[in-house]
Structures are given as structure tokens and as C-alpha cells.
Amino acid sequence: MTSRKKRKLTEFLFLLPTLIAFVMVIIIPFIFGIYYSFTDWQGTGAVSQSVGFANYAEIFKDAGFLHSFLITLLFTVLNIVTVNVVAFAISLLVTSEIRGRNLYRAGFFVPNLIGGIVLGLVWQFIFSNILPSIGQSLGLPTLSKSLISNKDTVMFTMVTVNTWQYAGYIMLIYVAAIQGISKSVMEAAEVDGARYWTRITRIQIPLMANAFTISLFLTLTNSFKMYDVNVALTNGGPVTLFMGKPTQASELLALNIYNTAFKYNNMAQGQAKAVIFFIVLTIFSIIQVTWNKSKEVEA
């Protein structure tokens, strides 16, 4: 064996444990999942029948799934905007000369350390108990009822909670990027008379475009796959009418898939939905990353 070949083998052997784990818990279940989506598997025992594309055809007749799909898109767009705007704003704050900026950094990041379920329950209490009692004592009609049980405001509560949780994490990425920009570039701009706003939009943002690529990717996938806050905060409710059918107003795709599989015990159908979910998310992510990559520049 040549030393080159030997080296390859060593590398492969070092990779093997992780590779085995990856194949066992990601690749194999994934392939099985695709396979089950073409059967009438019920989650127990062996697969009985292949049903072709019946599970997929069923999905397109399912108003609930369509509704989940649309509100997931809406949620994703709103969430990407708010999380990134807030994260960028606070990253500017904590990289400025402001006093106590390290405390702010820690403070903004802490919500991200709390689990989504706990967070959901805490905010549920805030939205359905604390805010209404404040609203009632101030005589504000919009606030005096729970914002969660109102189908028009429930999406706002989810975006608020997710932004509160996730902006601190994205902030870290922006902070790292801002600190990575060479001081000399910023100083040169200042000497040339560029104002604060111009410096941000013309110099900082283009130079940290790679941070936007990764942040937008993270928020896109995170919002699309949102489950824990969804289940704990709203549980998919309240109920609204969609195409004349009672539909869960805030049931995002992941929760819809979970409910199909486990509440209705319709495993194969849930699998088919999950496959579609995977394909759509992959397409969106590829589009987003390609588009963002084209915007990246070198200093």
C-alpha cells in the first residue's frame, strides 16, 4: 500500500464512527421515511400495502395542510425580517461604545438558552393573563383579551416570542462579522466624511454579506421548522375558518405533520407530508443561499 492510500484509509477510519452514527440516525430513517410515504404503514409492525402516490394525492385535498403551508410561509417571512432586523440593531448597539455592552450581549443571548417549551408556556401566561389584565385596567379594548386566542393576532405573538428567543443568537453572528471588519476601512470612511448611516449601509453591510447569508439561512430553516414554541405557546389554536372548514389558525407545518402522524395515528400520511416539507425547504434554502452568495464582496 502506498503511503497516500494508507493516509486515505486512516482518514476514513477516523471518520467511520461519526459516519456510522450519521447513516444510522439520519440517512437510513430518511430513506425509510420516503419508502413509508408510499405505503399505508400505521406505525406498528410490518408494512402491509404499497399505495403508490395515494398519500400525496390526499395531501393536496387537505385544506388544513394548505393552510399550514401558507401560514408557515407567512410566519417565515415575518420572522426572517424581525429576527434579522432586531439582531442587526442590537449587534450594532453592543459593538458601539455604549457602557455595559458586555452585559447587554449576555442579556440578549440568554433567552436562547431557555428551551422552547418553557418559553412558550411563560409567554402564554404573559399573553393570556398579564397583558389582558394590564389592558383591562388601562381600558384598552385590543389588549384586554388574550392575543393568543384571537386568530388575527396569534401570528404576531409567535413572531414576538421567536424573535425574543432567536435574535440574541443571530446577534452573535453579526457581532463577530462586525468585529471582523477591518478598523482601517471604517476609519477611512469616517475621514472621507461618510455619516454613520452611510457607513452602515455602504460599508458594513456589504462587507458582512457572508454573515447575512448564514443568518438568513439559519432563520429561514429555523422558522420553517418551528415546532416547540408553536406547540407550547398556541398548540395550533385558535380555530379559524379556511375554505369554509374549521382550521387551526396557528398550526405550522411541523405541528401539522406531527398531529397527522401521532394524533390521528396516520403515520404514512404524516411521512408523505414530511417528504414534501423536506423538498420545499431544500428548494427555498438553495434559492436563498445562492442569492445571498451572489451579494458577497471582498474588502
Added chain:
Amino acid sequence: MKKLIAIVLTLALMMTAASALADLVIVQNKVEITSQMEEFAKLYEEKTGVPVKVITGGGSSDYNTVLKAEMQSGREPDIFVIEGPAHYEMWKDKIADQTGADWIQYTSAAFMVDGKAVGFPVSVEGYGMAYNKEILDKAGIDPATLTTYDAYEAAFAKLDSMKAELGLDMVVSMVAGTTTGMTWVTGLHNFNVYLTVGNERNDTTYIDKVLKGEVDEERFHQYCQYVALIFKYSDPDMLLNGTQDSQLAAFANGKAAFYHQGNWMDPSLVGLNPSFEIAYAPHAFLHEVTDGILVNPPSWYAVNANGNVEEALAYLNFLATSEEGADYMVNKAAMVPAFTNVTLSPATPLSKSVMDWNAAGKTYDWQQYKLPDGFGMGTLGPIYELLASGAIDVDTFEVMMKDAIAGIAK
């Protein structure tokens, strides 16, 4: 090392020997009453000389694992717990017929299959319209008259008009929110009112129809009116945002005259120290009189046909018909026995009321668990919420419910 193996083997042998020594092995699932049950088993051994061993599996999923392990252990249990039809299907090859047993004459809650009694009811649970006796007395309403829709309509209206002087925030404390996960109250328990109220136990007319996607038009129409009536006199905020705790608190603090929950809430209810008398009134949704609450055992004891059937039947008979058995069930294990011959009363109000109704033989069946998975909570529940939030009226509610039910069949 050899020594260690020897010790382990000896211990293992001794353990097998211990269960082999017992003439009767019981596998059960209620962790909270393990010690009471073992105590009762000891008492049984003193009385009859038959050694009994109780094996407990914690929680419902663990219980299944324990049961499967015990069934394969070479010393099959003689008595084990089944939790419903699905469980029965799994074990039916092993389950013995108990039809001739003495205890059957004292209960209507046996697990019946094709006219044969195959399960001994471990206890019963029940729900109805729990009421605050003090408030009803002040309003001059006799709870015994609440046996028709019209009686409820009049009572609710009267209470509603006297809200201020009675200190009420709402007439009925009821929850229907999907956000708070309370759709089992509406989509399962309340829906069961339509399925069984007024019928003999084991009469499956309406559930059979529902499973075929049909409803009895007249009965269903009346049921929808009843749901609307309850919602009309409930607090809108409680309906949509109420949790199990806030629902209970409103009733326990005297802010609601009625409470739509079952006797499993007793431990929490007693914790809030209600100062008034509490009992159940029927869910009477028809114009005709229906006098009974909805009662069912959560689980049953099945006898293993391959085991010591004779001893097992004797044990169960002793449990149901002796004073010691009654004392164990009511005082020690704090359960509501399913047997009419037991005269002891539970100390907690809702359980006591369930017991009284059961002893009077005025009970209706639970059949909501025969609905397909997710149907009650996931499909019907949201329609109740739409009605509760005022998004639809009762006629639309009826149409939507029928549509949803028609969707079952396909």
C-alpha cells in the same frame, strides 16, 4: 467472579421461586395504590391461605412492557389489567370468561364481549354537571329537577339574571380552547353525551351510526342546542383561554354555579377547600327526562385462561363482595367501586356523587373512545371552539359537525 455468578444465579432462582410460591400473580398498572394493593393481598392470604403477589408496571406505557415481560416469564400472571378494546384485542387469546362469577350481579360496568363478561371493573370514573348546592339553593333551584333541556334552560336563565346577588362571574365553568389543549372536554366527553345519554349501557346505536358517518337527525339537532346553551351561559374568555386549573378555580371559589368536569379533579378540588356542598346533575340534553351521569371504568381486571383461573375468580369475588374489599377500594385506595353492594362512601365530593349515581344504577356509558384516533379532539374540538368564539352560529355548528362526522366513513 465465579462466586458472583453463583450468587446472582441463586438470587435469580430465589426470585423465580418467590413468584412460583404465590398461587396468584397479579400484574397491575396503578402505581399510586401499589402499597394498598399489597396490603390487601396480605390480608387475603391471612384469610384464605392463598399467597398473592402483586407486580406493578408504572405508567401506561411501562405497564405494557411489564405485562409482556411477565407473560413471557414462564410464570404467567393470573390476573392482569386491560385498559380498553385495543388492549383486549391484543390479549384476547389469553382472556378467560368470567360470566358465571358472583360479582357480576352487582355491577353494570363489566367489560363485555359478545355477551360474555371478560373484565372486572377496577373502579369507575364519572362526569356530569357538577353543581354548587349553596348557589342553587339560594336561587331556589332543586338539582333533582335538572333532568331535561328545558329545566336547564330555565335554571341557567334564572342564575344568569341573579349573577350579581349570587356573586357569580359565570353560570357554567366550561372550557373549549384548542390553545390550552382542552378539546377533550368538548370533542370527547361532551360529545359522548350525544352518543350515550338515555341509552342502556352497551347500547351502541349512536356510535355505530357515527362510525358510518351518520347521525340521528333529531337527537343530534337537540344535542347541538344543548352545547349552544352551555356555551351561552359560560364565560367567553374561560371557554377560549381557560385551563383545567382556571376552570376548577372559578367553580371552587364560588364564581360559577356549574362545572363540566369529572371526579378525577377531586384531589385538586379538595385542595382549594370549597366551602359548599357539591354533587353531580345529569347532562340532560333532551326534552325527555334522562336521569343519569356518564360513568365508566378506566380499566378492568382480566383473568388469564392459562393461569390459575379458579383462584383468580375467587380473589376477584372477595374483592367485590367482602367488607374488606369495600374498605380497600373506598378507604384505602380512594377509588369509586363499580359495585352497587358497596355502601361505604368516598370522602371527596365528586367521587361521592359518582358513587351515589352508580349505586342508584343511574349511569350512561362512555363510548367516545371508540371514535378514530384524533377525531374527537382534533376534528370535532375545533368546531366546538368556533361556536364558543362566536365565529359560527348553532346551525352552522350542526352542519359542520355533520360534515366532519360524514368524513369519518371514507
